[in-house]
Amino acid sequence: MRRWLVISLPALLLFGLTTRVAYAHGEAADEPFLKDLTVAFYNVHVSPTSINVGDPVTITGSLKILETWPYTLDPPVTAYITPVVPGPVFTLVDRVVNGTPDFGSITVERGGTYNFKMVMRGRNPGQWHVHPGIAIQGTGTLIGPGEWVTIAPSATPFKLNVTLLNGRTVDLEHFGGSFVWWWSFAGFIVGLIWMIYWTVPKRTVTRLAVTSQLGANDDAPDIGLITPEDHKWMNVLAGVTIAMLVVGWVWMAAKYPVRLPQQTDRFSPTIESPSYQLAQVTPVGSPNNATYDEKTDTLRINLEVKNLSTSPITPKQYSMAMATFVNGTEQEQAAAGPRDFVGALHVEPPGPIPAGETRRIALTMASPIFDQERLIPLHDPQQLIAGLLAFRDDAGREEGVTVKSVLVPSEFQPQYLP
Numbered sequence: 001m002r003r004w005l006v007i008s009l010p011a012l013l014l015f016g017l018t019t020r021v022a023y024a025h026g027e028a029a030d031e032p033f034l035k036d037l038t039v040a041f042y043n044v045h046v047s048p049t050s051i052n053v054g055d056p057v058t059i060t061g062s063l064k065i066l067e068t069w070p071y072t073l074d075p076p077v078t079a080y081i082t083p084v085v086p087g088p089v090f091t092l093v094d095r096v097v098n099g100t101p102d103f104g105s106i107t108v109e110r111g112g113t114y115n116f117k118m119v120m121r122g123r124n125p126g127q128w129h130v131h132p133g134i135a136i137q138g139t140g141t142l143i144g145p146g147e148w149v150t151i152a153p154s155a156t157p158f159k160l161n162v163t164l165l166n167g168r169t170v171d172l173e174h175f176g177g178s179f180v181w182w183w184s185f186a187g188f189i190v191g192l193i194w195m196i197y198w199t200v201p202k203r204t205v206t207r208l209a210v211t212s213q214l215g216a217n218d219d220a221p222d223i224g225l226i227t228p229e230d231h232k233w234m235n236v237l238a239g240v241t242i243a244m245l246v247v248g249w250v251w252m253a254a255k256y257p258v259r260l261p262q263q264t265d266r267f268s269p270t271i272e273s274p275s276y277q278l279a280q281v282t283p284v285g286s287p288n289n290a291t292y293d294e295k296t297d298t299l300r301i302n303l304e305v306k307n308l309s310t311s312p313i314t315p316k317q318y319s320m321a322m323a324t325f326v327n328g329t330e331q332e333q334a335a336a337g338p339r340d341f342v343g344a345l346h347v348e349p350p351g352p353i354p355a356g357e358t359r360r361i362a363l364t365m366a367s368p369i370f371d372q373e374r375l376i377p378l379h380d381p382q383q384l385i386a387g388l389l390a391f392r393d394d395a396g397r398e399e400g401v402t403v404k405s406v407l408v409p410s411e412f413q414p415q416y417l418p
């Protein structure tokens, strides 16, 4: 006991001290390839970041399902764009994808860009980390950058009123709540009686040494294992269960004569792709065109860029998974998304690339986010990363080009595997 205390007290203390840091909801848990090669989130905004219970918060942004989607995953077909928050602390009230109201899942395609807007209302007071995410069937939920939102308590309790087809208004927050609770509880009681019947007075389960000696279909009434009396009471419990189901069906049909089957409206959002092309990007350097220095958290990517437009273009932004790096001022970085997920992008040589020119450039990004969010594959069978490099021309037109890079971390050591 004492030894346990000696071990556990420092552990508890450490846990108490570190919970402030370990705030998030496992956003770093996914493998780097699962984040980098699948979807890039950019221009994400969550506002306002401080509300009262019942007030709206809007998440806007864009995501691209990258052409580099790994062949080891199911192809992206059915998806659901969603806010990712710790539990039902918000309620989603509106969602628009590529200009169309989106009530549920959508069908998506590799290479498609999806601009989303989601409006949620605050339910529970607290400080919550809010991300956009996309749940893709067969793969899981891939999440974008997060922003802290504080919900302050409100004098009026949270209500979610909806008007039914018959004109009646119900509050979804409480509608049918007590019935659902008590009806489920009644079913739970039947199960509980069954469980206690067989375990407390009869000890059928706890005396396995005896019961395991008997044949599979032997009731063994002679030693009191399962008696005709037991059969009678179990029939009573089964009868009660069936009666509950029948009563439930009849009651539902009588009380709610007008019902609709559950419906869904699944569609493929129209993908808007630009009618112009600004840049062609080719990775350079052999065998790898990207390096990562673990000591300084610095990512460097070498590329050859051909300007296909008629005016100079500038590499403005590199977005990888939930992180964005901006070639611009502090204000431009702050405007690019949730601040914790935005860093600076240095382009070498700096300055615009003249029309028609092909230039070798190096992108350099240094940020603790690579490590914190586990964005860089360090010991994977395939050392690949991918992101969206956005170019802008003089007319303000933008184009995002998917860039796939083979990466070698500086600490990479060949290992002897016996």
Ligand SMILES: [Cu+2]
Binding pocket: 024, 025, 027, 129, 130, 131, 146
């Ligand atoms: Cu988070």
